Amino acid sequence: MAFLECSACGSKFKGSSPQRVCGNCGCPLEFKYDIERLKTAKFIGRFSFWRYKHFMPRVKNFVSLGEGGTPLHKAKRLAKTVGMRDVYFKDETRNPTNSFRDRCAALLISNAVDLGYKSVICATNGNLGASLSAYCAKLGLFCHAVVPKNVDVGKLAQMLIYDAVIEEYGEIVDESLERAEEVAKETGWYQGSVELNPLAIEALKTIAYEVFEQIGVPEWFTVSMGSGGTLYAVWKGFKELEKIGKIDALPKMVGVQAEGCAPIVNAYIRNAEKPVLKAKPSTHALAILVKNPSYGSLALNAIKESKGLAVSVSDEEIFSAEREIARFEGIFAEPASAATYAAIKKLVNQGIIDETDKIVCLITGSGLKSTDVLQALTKKRKTAAVGLELSTKEKILRILSEKDAYGYELWKKLGKTMTRAAIYQHLNELSKNGLVTSYEGEGRKFFKITKRGEKVLRAFDDLKLLL
Numbered sequence: 001m002a003f004l005e006c007s008a009c010g011s012k013f014k015g016s017s018p019q020r021v022c023g024n025c026g027c028p029l030e031f032k033y034d035i036e037r038l039k040t041a042k043f044i045g046r047f048s049f050w051r052y053k054h055f056m057p058r059v060k061n062f063v064s065l066g067e068g069g070t071p072l073h074k075a076k077r078l079a080k081t082v083g084m085r086d087v088y089f090k091d092e093t094r095n096p097t098n099s100f101r102d103r104c105a106a107l108l109i110s111n112a113v114d115l116g117y118k119s120v121i122c123a124t125n126g127n128l129g130a131s132l133s134a135y136c137a138k139l140g141l142f143c144h145a146v147v148p149k150n151v152d153v154g155k156l157a158q159m160l161i162y163d164a165v166i167e168e169y170g171e172i173v174d175e176s177l178e179r180a181e182e183v184a185k186e187t188g189w190y191q192g193s194v195e196l197n198p199l200a201i202e203a204l205k206t207i208a209y210e211v212f213e214q215i216g217v218p219e220w221f222t223v224s225m226g227s228g229g230t231l232y233a234v235w236k237g238f239k240e241l242e243k244i245g246k247i248d249a250l251p252k253m254v255g256v257q258a259e260g261c262a263p264i265v266n267a268y269i270r271n272a273e274k275p276v277l278k279a280k281p282s283t284h285a286l287a288i289l290v291k292n293p294s295y296g297s298l299a300l301n302a303i304k305e306s307k308g309l310a311v312s313v314s315d316e317e318i319f320s321a322e323r324e325i326a327r328f329e330g331i332f333a334e335p336a337s338a339a340t341y342a343a344i345k346k347l348v349n350q351g352i353i354d355e356t357d358k359i360v361c362l363i364t365g366s367g368l369k370s371t372d373v374l375q376a377l378t379k380k381r382k383t384a385a386v387g388l389e390l391s392t393k394e395k396i397l398r399i400l401s402e403k404d405a406y407g408y409e410l411w412k413k414l415g416k417t418m419t420r421a422a423i424y425q426h427l428n429e430l431s432k433n434g435l436v437t438s439y440e441g442e443g444r445k446f447f448k449i450t451k452r453g454e455k456v457l458r459a460f461d462d463l464k465l466l467l
């Protein structure tokens, strides 16, 4: 029922092996289906990835770690802050290795097993490598992951524990891809790179099928873009649902990139047909750091055909969106996918998205995998610890600026939240720095703020105005 068709010349090929380009013209191939037969196909079994097996190329050996069937959360609190009603997060962090790439791994590794492969190679920015190495581990296959210089440390940790061989090659994933293609040719290993295996698109389109079953068709569907493959896959999913008569409307696709790496967005803005490349692209959202997006033209067409938009957001906007999604909705998204919400905020503010519109943001992976976020949070923890100490000393100074006091009195006034020994420790340090002095009276030791102490207290007040 499934076959491969050339996106340029229309040549057709049998769709069992992971062939990526047309034998006649060299353009990318994609899977197509006999629509009449697809119309009679059914979703099978519980809400999970393989429920849609009849809408993907045929598989004999089904491999699974429990992927797909991910929740779609209505973001009530966060939506309210931007005056929206219907914002949803498709939470792909809930997959077995905490990213949407587990869908790809399930289908690709099933295909590799069907075809009798023992080794798999891929080029990866991280999530795909983590997914493929986990699924390879389950099946006892060998996994070789080619990664660029900068990879999120959590993703590397996953590849290591699943026992993949990691080869560092190139500055960014584009170079790793060339290497993976070369190695596959030399060794005859199964090609697991998303950009080099059209099955990946078929796996990812199930995200559209699931959202359709969860809330129908939203007005807007927001996806961050590295190679552009994910946006294209979601669009392909909705188009198929339309062709087989399950839906009669399509979402407007919003493609989001980081300002420092926006070849597809720049093409959209300049009305160019192909991605506009930059010599040295950069962003801290490593999962979408791709120089030359393989699915760029297809993603661009999808955005235009859907009457959607391509938007870029700064790294700063991305990280603040990540914090907001976590604080308001309890979802820890990786920076690349938090970019979707950053874009939504922008479009709502510009009046492009209507407050009653239904919006889905695709949260592709977990923030726990991301180096920058973890480092920033650890730093924050350290400052928080210092901040707490300062605030206790500040409180003591404030109490003493009203009236001299003895230790027990201070302890009571501070709400008995710490040991008395800790209070005396603070008082010791304060007097060492000349901020308080002590004297004996009524058989007790009284503490008194010094001139210097009062000065420091005023400085605190000034600082507070600044912060």
Ligand SMILES: [Zn+2]
Pocket: 006, 007, 008, 009, 010, 011, 022, 023, 024, 025, 026, 027
């Ligand atoms: Zn062709």
